Amino acid sequence: MDSMSVEQRSKLMAKIHGKDTKPELLVRRLLHAASYRYRLQGHVSLKTINELRRKHPDVTFAGGKLPGRPDVVFSSRREVIFVNGCFWHLHDCPEGQHAPRTHAEFWDTKRTATRARDQRNLATLRNLGWESLALWECQLKDTAAVLEKLVSFLEPASSKMAQTQATRGTTNTGK
Numbered sequence: 001m002d003s004m005s006v007e008q009r010s011k012l013m014a015k016i017h018g019k020d021t022k023p024e025l026l027v028r029r030l031l032h033a034a035s036y037r038y039r040l041q042g043h044v045s046l047k048t049i050n051e052l053r054r055k056h057p058d059v060t061f062a063g064g065k066l067p068g069r070p071d072v073v074f075s076s077r078r079e080v081i082f083v084n085g086c087f088w089h090l091h092d093c094p095e096g097q098h099a100p101r102t103h104a105e106f107w108d109t110k111r112t113a114t115r116a117r118d119q120r121n122l123a124t125l126r127n128l129g130w131e132s133l134a135l136w137e138c139q140l141k142d143t144a145a146v147l148e149k150l151v152s153f154l155e156p157a158s159s160k161m162a163q164t165q166a167t168r169g170t171t172n173t174g175k
């Protein structure tokens with residue numbers, strides 16, 4: 001990977017970073033299978049965005065979307081999920097911490113800026129009263145673990161209940 005030109009790597013990153021990347025699709029498939037309804041790419045209803053704009057005139061909602069354009073949006077729950085590529089968003093894992101030797105400064109500047117922007121967006125969303133979950137590409141290999149993470153983020157109370165039921169050995173699935 002280190003021998004790639006900036007242009008080649010940019011193209012590759014854009015591909016990975018763009019819409020409908022594989023990790024994002026996996027998360028969407030899981031949510032869909034679990035019957036969650038969601039919107040994509042920071043999209044909320046006109047009513048919601050107007051309300052947010054009225055309450056938070058200091059915040060910019062570019063294109064009528066939530067700050068940072070979260071990959072998955074649960075509008076009525078006021079919860080969002082970001083699916084982050086480890087390299088691009090400078091995750092604290094081997095892939096994320098990998099520093100290309102070629103054009104090192106270019107990548108460092110770009111990735112550091114992305115990470116800083118991510119942190120600003122998370123803080124802004126928190127101030128708006130929205131909760132965020134960041135899922136990292138490297139954590140998506142274990143599908144069952146991802147689903148568990150999604151459910152405990154979306155249903156903190158009921159997942160606790162499910163755990164209690166599991167420890168009690170109950171077979172009642174709530175149907």
Ligand SMILES: [Zn+2]
Pocket residue numbers: 086091092093094095096136137138139
């Ligand atoms: Zn990672």
